[in-house]
Amino acid sequence: MAAQRGLTEKEVQQRIDAGQRNDPAPSLTRSVQQIFRDNLLTWFNLINVILGALVLLTGSYKNELFLGVAIFNTAIGIFQEIRSKRQIDKMSLLSESTYKVIRSTGQQTVHQDQIVQDDIMIVSRGDQLPVDARVLETAGIEVDESQITGEATPISKTVGDNLVSGSFLVSGQAMIQATHVGAKSFVNSLSDEVQSGEGANSQLLTTINRIIKILTIVIVPLGAALFISRLYNDNSISQAILGTTAAMIGMIPEGLVLLTSVSLAVSAMNLARRRVLVRELPAIEGLARVDVLGLDKTGTITSGNLQLNRLIPLAGQQLETLNTVVGGTINAIGDDNETARALTKVLPNPEWTATKVVPFSSARKWSGVTVDNGNFVIGAPEFLLHPVPADLSKQIQGYATDGFRVLCIAQTARMSADDLGEIKLLGLILIQDEIRENALETFTYFQNQDVALKVISGDNPTTVANIAGRAGIKGADKLVDMSNLGEDIDYDDLVARYNVYGRVTPSQKKQLVMAWQRAGHTVAMTGDGVNDILALRQADCGIAMASGSEAAKSIADFVLVNSNFDAMLNVLNEGRRVINNIERVASLYLIKTMYSVALSLIFIFMISGYPFQPIQLTPISVLTVGIPSFFLALEPNYQRITGQFMKQVMVIAAPAAICVVTYILVIDLVGGVQFKLSYAETSTLSVLLTGAVCLVALLMVARPLNRFKFGLVLLMGGCFVLIFVFFGKLFSLTSIFNWQMALFYLPLLVTVYPFYYLVQESLGKRVFARIKWR
Known part of the structure; x- marks a missing residue:
């Protein structure tokens, strides 16, 4: 292409000062401001704040502890996502597109945000246009504007034609001049109309969000009904507030969406370290x-490192002449693909002057040029010759069987993308790859x-x-x-x-x-x-x-x-680790949600108070869900994906929730009526039995057990017991070292595992097996 005088440094600066500079490539990650906003401004956080304000009115300040847990979860999520964002942004810079720009000082390679109005650019096959432009010089190009129009048919462009940002070259190369940059470019001015591919869809997040939507509809009216019921049954306003708050925060699977998002973000960070x-x-x-x-x-x-193995002369051609013809043709065409580079590297360049070029197209499988000597094309024999002669086809098949890519060089009567006229085959080109x-x-x-x-x-x-x-x-x-x-x-x-x-x-x-x-x-x-x-x-x-x-x-x-395609093994394993682990730990979050919804419905119609206070749920949430789920979500787990998220969750969560509801009703009806236990004592036993059931569920989730997982379950169980021994008063728990209470709760504790197993087996055979899970 002829030399063009580009912009001077002064002219470039003038355009930058005038705001005529292109926009940078869109970030693959959310901004820090968006991360804070999306993690803080959620529906469930709003509910937590309102409930916290209501608890404040009761004067029971220790029951505000649930807000601390929610704040800690949110802070961890923000920290992890910002950490992941920084790693991904660093990796984005390494793969960011660069463009060749001609300026008065010579040719430069710049990022798209360094392109200014009137910049002269050199673009070739495969480049996506970051600006609107006009073609200054070309021997022939074809452009795909499907991201703008939705129509994938390549469009031929010549000197003087306009190119729109977002389109890309499917063949040829050209010298172009930027006409509109930044906000004035076609893509940005019509951003709402740009047709692009749909974002990747997460079945995991879709399922979890479906659960969240259902809870969003249920939680407020159910909480309101429970509060009115508590007041109607002669509970004090403070007791009604605390009971309702406990029920509502129990329904919130706090941390589940957060854990899923954080797990994906951490995986993206891990993959960025592995150059993906x-x-x-x-x-x-x-x-x-x-x-x-x-x-x-x-x-x-x-x-992709192609090498020319040899040329095979046909039709009486001499090898030396064939070398010149192939070298002259490929250099005159000016393609910049792997095949062209392999040929131009070793063949002579007679510096033929092209009067017409048909650049390579993946649909045509050939490229051609018109020079003083005539018309020449290089391409796949099957696409040039219709049909391929039997003897030639056998010869080509033999070379192909040996692993060679076989192209041919031919002279044609015409040079048109649709009609080459009579074709004279001059030779075969054998390309080898590794x-x-x-x-x-x-x-x-x-x-x-x-x-x-x-x-x-x-x-x-x-x-x-x-x-x-x-x-x-x-x-x-x-x-x-x-x-x-x-x-x-x-x-x-x-x-x-x-x-x-x-x-x-x-x-x-x-x-x-x-x-x-x-x-x-x-x-x-x-x-x-x-x-x-x-x-x-x-x-x-x-x-x-x-x-x-x-x-x-x-x-x-x-x-x-x-x-390096080997890196895809890391992606496969990271994906499996995330899905398998989230499927497992999600059941821990939904146990609390399921039994809280069931208990809320039941206690609307009961005289006794709701079995928990907000602070009493904290040991259960932290020790049987929060801490273990964090560690289990990061464990290696590369098993094949089952594709049955809800079944995996319900097999663990449903039996546990049924067990919790059953034990609490037994405690309330038998313990409260027969054993004359006070509300403080029944709520203490409710926490004890609920925690025991959740620890059994945790044991199920942690399978297959190894030393780490077994130690984790054992540690959480030990900490749960220590809560009752040393911190009972803090969590509004009465002493369990009472022989009358022990006579009641010890037999119940012994039955926890057998009862859970019995319920799980019963549901598995009668319910889960009949339901078609997605």
Whole structure:
């Protein structure tokens, strides 16, 4: 391209001072202000503050302790999320897009927020435009504006045409000038209309939020009914307030949403340390559920470092002449992809002058140029010759079987994207690639974890199958050439029969992903080029290499900063750890919620007071839920995902809640009526039995036990006993060293584990087995 005089430093500064500077790339994390706001301004925090104010009116200040627990939980969440944010932001800088800008001092590489109005930029295939621009020079480019219009068909652009921000080049390169930057760019001015991919969806958070919504509807009217009932049954206002407060804070699964969000944030931080940038936190969970992984050959199975093996002259061509023709053609076309770099590195450049260029397109699988000597194209034989002669097809098949990527060089009568006229084949080009280091171990691990690997590539299927087999991918012999299938393709049948797909166009990649999704699979897709973007966007989880195109990185949920696919093992394990651990500990939070709702409904119709005071729930919440759930959520747990969150939760929580309600009714009706125990004594025994049931549930959640988990349960149980021995007065508990009380509560304590087991087995056989859980 001809040299262009760019802006001077003075002109750049003038535009910066005038506010004509582009915006930085959007942050992948929330701001510190947003983190504080979203953690503090919640519905349940509001309820806690109101309840705290009401308890303050009673003068029982120690019952305000529940607010301390809520504040501590929120503070921990804010701290962890800010800590994670800083690590992710550091990693974002490493993968942030850069652009080539021409200024008076020469060519510079800058970030998008350093681009100013009227800057001259050089863009090439795979670049996503950060500004609106006008084409100054080009030999031919095609632009995908699907993120703006929703239409994925590439649009040809030439000198003088306008380009909109958010679009990306699918072929060619160009020199462009920024016309609108920052807030005045097309994407920013019409931000509400921009069509982009939907954010990653978390089944875990969706289920938990559904529970929260139900509680939001229930908690206030139920609390109000209980308060009125307590006043009607001659309780004092203070007793009614304390009982109602205890019931309502019991219904709040404080920390559950927080624990889930913090666990995902911590996982993102851990992955950032392993050079994996997470663009959407729920995507960590999404990849853990993946059972089909679509692999793009180049950059995923292979290193992407292509090398020219040799040229094969045809039609009486001399090798020396063929070297010149291929070198002249590829240099005149000016493509900047891996294949072009492999050829220009070793072939001579006769410096032909191009009068017309058709740049490489993933859909066409060829690129071409018109020079003084005629029209020349380089591309896939199957896409240039219709049909490929039988003897040539056999020759190509032989090279492909040996693992070579086979291209051809041809002379054509015309140079049009739609019509090349008569084609004269001059020779074959053999390109070889190398398998990534540790590819065999990585793919074997995924397959052992029941993740089916499918290879989708634009190359010859025999070549792809050869490489897939060398990388240890099962079923590599089940291959299909997508270029031979015509227009009417049964994708559902294809995905059921084959594992390797060659000569795949970008739209076909997307259709294959959709077919797997229709079959009930959760699909992840890897890619590094513009030809992968449609599939990356369609997949449940998109994975891009940092060395790939900017457009691919902007679509993906994960960016591998070192472009090392082995890092995906860490993502899979982090996702499984989060999901499995949250599924386990969620039951601990919901036990309290379930028995609090049930007791509130029951005690609306009972004369005696609600069995707990707010402060009495603190030992139960902290020792059987808060502290152990924090440690259990960080434990290694890489088991396969069951996909039955509610069943996993209810198997533990429902029996525990039934046991708690049963014991409290026994204490109230038998202990209060038969043994003539006071309210202080019955509430003390309610705390004791509830804590015992929750400790049994904790033991169930901690399975399979190891030394650490067993020690944790033992420590929490010991601390719970010490509360009664040394801190009873602080928590409004009476002494349990009373033989009359002991005669009553000791037999109940002995029955806790057998009763829990009996209820769990009964529910498991009669209820859980009949319910279809999501």
